Amino acid sequence: MAHLTDGTLRRMVDDPDAKAGADAAHLAGCAECQARFQGISDDAHSIATLLSVPEAKVDVARAFDRVAHAPRSLPAFGLRLPLLRPAARPLTLAFVAAVAAAALVVVAFAANGFFFQPSTVRAVPITLSDVQALAQLSQYGTLKWTKEPQLQVTPTAGEAATVSGMQPPTVAKLPAGVSTTVTYGAMPQAVATFTFSADKAAAAAAAQGKTLPKMPAGMDGATLTVTIGPAVGEVYGDLNRPQPSPDVTQMNLPRLIVARSVSPTVTSTQVSAADLESYILAQPGISAELKKTIQAIGDPSTTLFIPVPVEYGTSKAVTVQGVDGVALGDNTGVGSAVVWVKGGHVWVVAGSIKQTEAIDIANNLK
């Protein structure tokens, strides 16, 4: 019989029951395997000692309370996609990721007074507390969709182009390991208005036990008009696998998502740029780091903010197709994304690929 593999010997260290049958008989009579077993066992115990930590004591009820009060979706100002309902997965989920990234995540608080239309991107650090504070803003008024976002999944690029009025981006060369199965999605333009209400803001804050900064004069009753899309994109990967599956690799996000959206705009005739920015940054819960970053950006009315969770994701500025872009994630292949604005469109390449691959795809996107 051949010698036992490292994997088999390692399993024997953990599981005395594995030391039975033919493998155990071999081990008992093979000095070489016994020596390897000893080495593997020693390594396992050494590493276990070094990885040991005092047990964390947790207060489950308190932790649940904290999580239960966290917002369920990121976009503030009430721009929560109707598509995010639990019934809407898994197919739509992928497109929510794609199109939301291109069109939605962004808009929220970057609204700078009279007219916001990004022509460049910047990553800003964001903490859980920031997310909570920004989501809270959605309760300071009334959101109405005048044109609801209607995401459509189409089998061909042609139909996606008909729905959105734009051709889906074409990937020049897929990285190895990415499925060539492609599904297209498109969204016509969607428009929402958000009307500030000092009464609603006060009530929302009171419910949270917080004191608000004073709403600037003229903001009560002022309306922001938010336009997103149209957007179009495609997802590489087989989306039709049965769910739920015991094999969790199959519920991975698709390997690669590519999308473009007409740059979102926010307009207001009643609120001034400076007032809105300072009011938002004065909200309880906004971190000093986020404040500093936003205030350091000269003209936020042309900058698309990409929220990057502090210490969770990494981001860096990159040049994509000759313009400034933001690359998120790392080179481990767990996940990365590139976002940039060019020609009046927001572009996104994202997936469980390496950052270098994402940048390469972005540079060769047509």
Place this chain on the structure above:
Amino acid sequence: MNLGARQMSVTASEDQGFEALFTAEYARVVGIANRVLADPHEAEDVAQEVFIDYHRLHSARAEYGPAWLHRAAAHASLNRLRGARRRQKREFAQALEEGERAMDPQKQAELNEDRRRLREALARMAPKPAAVLVLRASGLSYAEVAQALGVGIGQIGTLLRRAEATLRKEVTHGTSN
């Protein structure tokens, strides 16, 4: 029942399911992150972010819930370990285990140095073997580790061994038993 009421009832049942999942898995998810970060507070941050992500995107009643959470906890905490800010942090303050307090200071210093180097090496390692090691060290069975990472149970021994052999080379002293 009109559409709005039905939507609300679906939401209520979903919320109850999420609370049950949270109660059942929170301590274990924190345990996984704490194993990587050796910092209970940071581990709780990671665990809460993982649950929020899960709640945002998945049904609380999905069979894959626990497996998803375990994997996400391992990857999210390993990501933090890799983060630039973390690397700049020179000191590695870890409370000593029971039984280690009696060690002489020289040995304690060596052990702490090895723990720091081990976590640096863990941050550099390929995601899959690193996650296998972390999940197994957190008390998950081979079957649970296999399910969390979507690999065959027969591969767990091999991946564990690979991770341990890699790490063993990085630490030079203080590990003999």
